Amino acid sequence: MIQERRTEELHGVLGMERRNFMPFVAAAGVLLLLLAGAVIVLYNEQTYREAKTQQVEAQSRILASTVSAALAFDDRKAAHEYVKALAVDPQIQTAAVYGPQGQLFASYSRSADVALPAKISEAAPTPTGEQLVVTTPVRQGMAPLGTVYLQTTIDPISRRFERYAVLALLVTMASLIFVMLGVAQRQLAAANERLRRQGHDLVDANEKLRAQIEQRETAEAALRQVQKMEAMGQLTGGIAHDFNNLLQVIIGSLEVLQRRQQVVGDDAKRTIAAAVRGAERAATLTQRLLAFARRQPLNPKPIDVNKLVTGMSELLHRTLGESITIETVLAGGIWRVNADANQLENALLNLAVNARDAMDKGGKLTIETANTHLDEAYAHTNEIDPGQYVLIAVSDTGAGMPGDVLSKAFEPFFTTKDVGKGSGLGLSQVYGFIKQSEGHAKIYSEPGEGTTIKLYLPRFMASSEATDLPLEACGLPAGQSDRLVLVVEDDADVRAHAVGILNELGYSVLEAADGAAALQALDAHPGIKLLFTDVGLPGGLNGRQLADEARRRCPNLLVLYTTGYARNAIVHQGRLDPGVDLITKPFTFAALATKVNAVFDGREGSHRASAL
Amino acid sequence: MRRKARTVAAVRLLLVAIAACLLSLAATHARAQTPSVEYAVKATYLYKFAPFVEWPAGAFEPSDPLVICVVGNDPVADLVDEAVKGQAALGHPIEVMHPGASSPDARCHILYVALRGAAAASLLERVRGKPVLTVTDAANEPRATGIVNFVVQDNRVRFEIDLRAAAENHLVISSKLLNLASRVSPKP
Ligand SMILES: Nc1ncnc2c1ncn2[C@@H]1O[C@H](COP(=O)(O)OP(=O)(O)O)[C@@H](O)[C@H]1O
Ligand SMILES: [Mg+2]
Numbered sequence: 197m198i199q200e201r202r203t204e205e206l207h208g209v210l211g212m213e214r215r216n217f218m219p220f221v222a223a224a225g226v227l228l229l230l231l232a233g234a235v236i237v238l239y240n241e242q243t244y245r246e247a248k249t250q251q252v253e254a255q256s257r258i259l260a261s262t263v264s265a266a267l268a269f270d271d272r273k274a275a276h277e278y279v280k281a282l283a284v285d286p287q288i289q290t291a292a293v294y295g296p297q298g299q300l301f302a303s304y305s306r307s308a309d310v311a312l313p314a315k316i317s318e319a320a321p322t323p324t325g326e327q328l329v330v331t332t333p334v335r336q337g338m339a340p341l342g343t344v345y346l347q348t349t350i351d352p353i354s355r356r357f358e359r360y361a362v363l364a365l366l367v368t369m370a371s372l373i374f375v376m377l378g379v380a381q382r383q384l385a386a387a388n389e390r391l392r393r394q395g396h397d398l399v400d401a402n403e404k405l406r407a408q409i410e411q412r413e414t415a416e417a418a419l420r421q422v423q424k425m426e427a428m429g430q431l432t433g434g435i436a437h438d439f440n441n442l443l444q445v446i447i448g449s450l451e452v453l454q455r456r457q458q459v460v461g462d463d464a465k466r467t468i469a470a471a472v473r474g475a476e477r478a479a480t481l482t483q484r485l486l487a488f489a490r491r492q493p494l495n496p497k498p499i500d501v502n503k504l505v506t507g508m509s510e511l512l513h514r515t516l517g518e519s520i521t522i523e524t525v526l527a528g529g530i531w532r533v534n535a536d537a538n539q540l541e542n543a544l545l546n547l548a549v550n551a552r553d554a555m556d557k558g559g560k561l562t563i564e565t566a567n568t569h570l571d572e573a574y575a576h577t578n579e580i581d582p583g584q585y586v587l588i589a590v591s592d593t594g595a596g597m598p599g600d601v602l603s604k605a606f607e608p609f610f611t612t613k614d615v616g617k618g619s620g621l622g623l624s625q626v627y628g629f630i631k632q633s634e635g636h637a638k639i640y641s642e643p644g645e646g647t648t649i650k651l652y653l654p655r656f657m658a659s660s661e662a663t664d665l666p667l668e669a670c671g672l673p674a675g676q677s678d679r680l681v682l683v684v685e686d687d688a689d690v691r692a693h694a695v696g697i698l699n700e701l702g703y704s705v706l707e708a709a710d711g712a713a714a715l716q717a718l719d720a721h722p723g724i725k726l727l728f729t730d731v732g733l734p735g736g737l738n739g740r741q742l743a744d745e746a747r748r749r750c751p752n753l754l755v756l757y758t759t760g761y762a763r764n765a766i767v768h769q770g771r772l773d774p775g776v777d778l779i780t781k782p783f784t785f786a787a788l789a790t791k792v793n794a795v796f797d798g799r800e801g802s803h804r805a806s807a808l
Numbered sequence: 809m810r811r812k813a814r815t816v817a818a819v820r821l822l823l824v825a826i827a828a829c830l831l832s833l834a835a836t837h838a839r840a841q842t843p844s845v846e847y848a849v850k851a852t853y854l855y856k857f858a859p860f861v862e863w864p865a866g867a868f869e870p871s872d873p874l875v876i877c878v879v880g881n882d883p884v885a886d887l888v889d890e891a892v893k894g895q896a897a898l899g900h901p902i903e904v905m906h907p908g909a910s911s912p913d914a915r916c917h918i919l920y921v922a923l924r925g926a927a928a929a930s931l932l933e934r935v936r937g938k939p940v941l942t943v944t945d946a947a948n949e950p951r952a953t954g955i956v957n958f959v960v961q962d963n964r965v966r967f968e969i970d971l972r973a974a975a976e977n978h979l980v981i982s983s984k985l986l987n988l989a990s991r992v993s994p995k996p
Binding site: 261262264265266268269270271274336337339 | 849853856858859860896897898899965966967982984985987988
């Protein structure tokens with residue numbers, strides 16, 4: 197591309213030179229040709245005149261010689277005859293013979309208009325224009341007898357120019373060719389210029405188109421993902437359902453066999469028991485398939501997730517082993533959700549198992565609960581209903597997932613683990629169950645840092661309970677334009693979202709995509725009051741390091757962190773100090789408004805944040 | 809200056825000649841040429857023949873004057889002296905002699921025979937074979953004519969040329985002169 201543009205520029209430069217050069221060459225060529233033509237014509241004209249003069253002089257001398265006797269013996273008739281003989285030459289206009297005293301002796305005129313001097317003087321008139329006059333003295337021996345006077349027309353200019361017509365034609369044609377060459381060159385250059393401009397336009401249009409296509413592809417990819425999950429659910433669902441029924445028949449039959457003790461011996465009993473265990477394992481797998489397909493029979497009841505998590509702690513400790521510490525951060529006043537408790541436990545267990553697998557050298561598992569609100573925008577892009585949800589976030593300090601794994605992690609049978617270790621059905625069960633419960637599941641992960649998986653379950657509203665909206669009920673605190681906020685976020689969409697909210701609230705907002713840009717902005721705008729930064733930033737400076745450096749430069753700067761990770765996970769992993777102001781993604785309009793206002797008012801936001 | 813002097817010297821005759829021309833123009837078809845003009849013209853013609861004649865080698869040396877001999881007596885003969893005054897022929901001065909009929913000068917280049925009848929014939933016979941341009945006038949009715957013989961035609965002085973006689977006298981006559989002759993008798 198750069199190469200192409202270079203050659204293009206080079207062509208442009210050459211084209212420019214040629215454009216400037218060609219008309220000059222054409223003009224010079226035409227001028228030269230004309231000059232050469234003129235010189236040739238002038239030269240010819242000169243030689244023609246000389247030849248003509250010589251010819252007329254010869255004629256004149258001949259006449260002078262022949263007429264001498266007639267002059268000497270006063271024979272006008274003879275003289276007239278001689279003179280008339282010259283009429284054969286059509287160019288001779290006048291021929292005359294004058295006597296020794298200059299008196300007219302004999303003459304011939306082609307036409308009456310030709311003036312003939314009545315007397316001839318010694319100094320003959322010089323040839324003028326198209327006339328050539330020659331006088332020759334008549335002598336016989338030494339004696340002067342008189343003068344011969346000849347007046348001829350030189351070929352009329354038109355006749356002479358007829359002779360030059362071919363030359364003129366050639367010169368004209370050559371000139372025309374030069375001119376046409378010049379014109380063609382100019383048009384070519386213009387056409388090239390147009391073409392180049394069109395090319396640029398085309399590149400621009402192409403760029404726009406590519407951007408559009410990319411956008412659409414992203415949207416389509418998201419849609420495809422949803423559709424793929426749907427299709428997979430349909431497929432696995434159908435098989436799993438039949439399979440489940442068949443397993444019920446097998447297990448039922450085996451149990452009948454076990455009860456008929458007289459029929460079988462101990463040996464057979466052990467065998468039957470093994471078959472039952474295998475069938476039950478198969479039934480569990482099938483259950484998970486059904487879960488992904490959202491076809492498992494659910495038994496939703498209003499439950500308190502805090503209680504459920506607490507009840508699982510023993511199981512989790514056993515599952516995770518000694519090397520992994522477990523933190524649970526449970527929000528007070530948690531809303532109830534309407535869900536199948538067994539399946540929710542299954543889901544949390546699956547997440548815990550995955551966390552354990554990701555932390556083979558030990559680490560920390562954090563389970564948080566919170567009341568949250570998912571707004572229209574977020575709900576729309578994730579195809580869920582906006583509203584109030586209870587969040588259960590499970591975070592680990594494990595290996596994390598690269599993007600391609602993350603995008604497929606929810607799919608059934610997708611695993612990166614060795615055969616026998618992973619079934620690929622853990623996250624698919626979580627996904628299917630949460631979806632079937634009209635909730636929402638989301639993975640945040642950074643390779644090397646860890647993973648947070650957030651489960652949103654819709655708030656359960658009993659008819660007797662008042663529908664209170666604590667966050668929005670108190671009205672949103674407006675911002676002030678003298679409060680300058682710097683938003684630092686590498687994800688352009690999230691950044692735009694945050695900037696949009698803050699602008700709408702009335703804050704003045706600057707934005708930066710990474711730590712370096714943020715520091716530059718801070719130096720350039722000493723008026724920045726609040727640094728609102730993502731914790732995970734690319735470019736060697738994470739959110740915390742950025743905040744530390746910024747604080748060193750302006751000690752009074754307020755800092756608000758944001759992260760996709762659950763707050764306590766981040767704090768407990770030591771990535772942030774407890775007590776810092778933090779808002780977790782996804783955040784709502786109201787949540788950000790409240791949080792930013794709280795930070796500005798110097799209120800300790802951590803209580804509020806933990807409530808989120 | 810010399811040229812001017814010569815011109816002035818020639819004026820008289822030339823005036824006569826011009827007058828003759830003009831008169832001849834005026835009188836071409838009216839009446840005959842005035843006899844005196846006719847004689848003057850003939851007298852002038854005598855030396856005018858010289859440039860159209862080629863004398864044999866030795867007969868006309870560059871240092872020699874052109875010698876015009878006039879033998880006999882007629883109106884023309886009287887005017888010859890007058891006519892050649894101040895004239896030159898082929899760069900030679902002109903000398904006019906009037907020798908006796910019996911002994912025409914051996915130096916004569918042009919001999920005007922102003923004799924009539926047999927006298928003319930005998931004189932012509934005497935110079936036959938000598939490099940002399942003999943001139944006779946038909947008006948004198950000579951028994952024999954010279955190489956050149958004046959005649960008057962249409963009231964104008966013309967001349968006949970006898971090439972045989974010229975050849976006998978070793979003279980070559982210019983074709984230009986022959987072209988003007990009213991009659992040319994051919995060589996034998
Ligand atoms: N907490 C986690 N940390 C890192 N990778 C994970 C985590 N959870 C899931 N994964 C990735 O997602 C894949 C799918 O998980 P899952 O559906 O539970 O199947 P399985 O655990 O049997 O492989 C895993 O193989 C793993 O690569
Ligand atoms: Mg798993």
